[in-house]
Amino acid sequence: MSAFWGGVRASLPVVLGYLGIGLAAGVVERAAGLSYAEILLLSTVLYAGSAQFVLTSLLALGAPASAIVPTVFLVNLRHLLLSAALAPALRGVPAWKNALLGVQLTDETFVVASAHKTLRPAWMAGLNLSAWTAWAAANVSGAALSGLGGDTRVLGFALPAMFAALLVLQLRTHRRVRTALAVAAVSAAAGVGAQLALAGPWAVVAATVLGASLGLLLQACTSGPNS
Amino acid sequence: MHVRPEFLALVLACALVTALPRVLQLVVLSRFALPQRLLDWLSYVPIAVLAALTAIEVLVPGGQALLLRDNAAIPAVAAAFAVASATRSLLLAVVCGVGAFWLLS
Numbered sequence: 001m002s003a004f005w006g007g008v009r010a011s012l013p014v015v016l017g018y019l020g021i022g023l024a025a026g027v028v029e030r031a032a033g034l035s036y037a038e039i040l041l042l043s044t045v046l047y048a049g050s051a052q053f054v055l056t057s058l059l060a061l062g063a064p065a066s067a068i069v070p071t072v073f074l075v076n077l078r079h080l081l082l083s084a085a086l087a088p089a090l091r092g093v094p095a096w097k098n099a100l101l102g103v104q105l106t107d108e109t110f111v112v113a114s115a116h117k118t119l120r121p122a123w124m125a126g127l128n129l130s131a132w133t134a135w136a137a138a139n140v141s142g143a144a145l146s147g148l149g150g151d152t153r154v155l156g157f158a159l160p161a162m163f164a165a166l167l168v169l170q171l172r173t174h175r176r177v178r179t180a181l182a183v184a185a186v187s188a189a190a191g192v193g194a195q196l197a198l199a200g201p202w203a204v205v206a207a208t209v210l211g212a213s214l215g216l217l218l219q220a221c222t223s224g225p226n227s
Numbered sequence: 228m229h230v231r232p233e234f235l236a237l238v239l240a241c242a243l244v245t246a247l248p249r250v251l252q253l254v255v256l257s258r259f260a261l262p263q264r265l266l267d268w269l270s271y272v273p274i275a276v277l278a279a280l281t282a283i284e285v286l287v288p289g290g291q292a293l294l295l296r297d298n299a300a301i302p303a304v305a306a307a308f309a310v311a312s313a314t315r316s317l318l319l320a321v322v323c324g325v326g327a328f329w330l331l332s
Contacts, residue, residue: 020318024325037230038238045242050273054280055241061290065237071276073244078273081266083252095254102250154329160284160300161307161324167277168311168320174270183271184278191279195287204279211275216268 007126014108014127015134018049022135024158025052026142031156032060036143043139047104047132050166051075052139053159054204071204082110089119097121104128179218187211303328 022043029039029052042052051072058068083102090098101124109131113119146155167184174180187207194203285300287293295301307324314320 017318021321024321034234035229038234041230041235042238045238046245047242048245050277051241051245054276055237057280057284065233065240068237069240069244072241073247074272075276076245077248077269079245080248080252080269083249084266087252090253098253099250102253103246105249154325154332157300157303157325157328158321160281160304161321161328162317163277163281163284164304164307164324165311165317165320167274167281168308169315169317170274170277172312172315174274180271180274183274187275187278188282192282192286192293195283195290196293203283204276207279208272208275211278212268212271215271215275216264219267 003120003122004126007123007128008130009126010112010123011109011127011130011134014112014131017108018131018134019138021049021162022138023142023145024155024162025049025056026139026144027146027155028053028142028159029056029139030143030146032056034143036140039139039143040136043136044132046072047135048072048076048106049135050162053162057159058204067202067205074205074208078107079105082107086110086113086119089113089117090121090124093121101125101128104132106131176219179215179222182218183211183215186214299328299332302331 025043026039029042034042034056042055046052046055054071054075055068058071083105086105090101093101101121105128109127112127113124116123171177171180171184187210190210191203191207194206198206281304283290285298285304286295288298288300303324306327307320310323311317311320
């Protein structure tokens, strides 16, 4: 079996997960007034679950692009950590190949890929392309489902439910769980406060910068000079 | 079947700022390491973003006023938290959260 098809096979758990989450994303995107073509564009070009939910949520709130783009940037900054962690396994691969592989990096494909000490570009390409195709197909199918009727307000709750679940997963895997919990609590309160005070699109950005900086501060206070 | 030009521009801008952190480390920084403080700060960013977004979505629906009473989203999001903690499954948490919201509202 070629390396490419090995990657496709390794992607199966990711594909299954994407079919479910992608359906929910498509429903929410359609409910927010996006056309099928726009949903296809969003899921193939942006190709980032949480960022698509964020973009959809902010669009529905009437936020301008000047606020949506920085928020999406913040949400996806975490990929810096993921690509840093994969870099050693892809050492010696030409930079342009790494760039192509990196563009399709997601939390889920990272989890699959990081189980390997060295990664072959063809294997990564198989993993990436399979997950990407499943994601786009699920988004468009979700959009079609929401056209069948039903209560889009209820299905729209997929959005906060997804945020909550992603938050739990991020908290569980953080090295400093207690500090991370404090960051979450402060950011949640700051986000609500800022949203009510500013009624504006910058609430999330403000809360994030405050929360993450507080985390760094707490970390500096609680760890000794040697740790 | 059409794409609004301003939506296209928005998606392209978002895709650019998404690709940068995905690619930067693999292409450039396999030789240089980022400062540890920056990495530590970055590790709290997704937690802060997600906590703020979840709280706003649940407690300030519509983005205008605080809704604490008769808000089905509060117990429903608690259900999503509980299922995600117990199973680590995104999909299951989303399904249970939406199900709880549907039952309660």
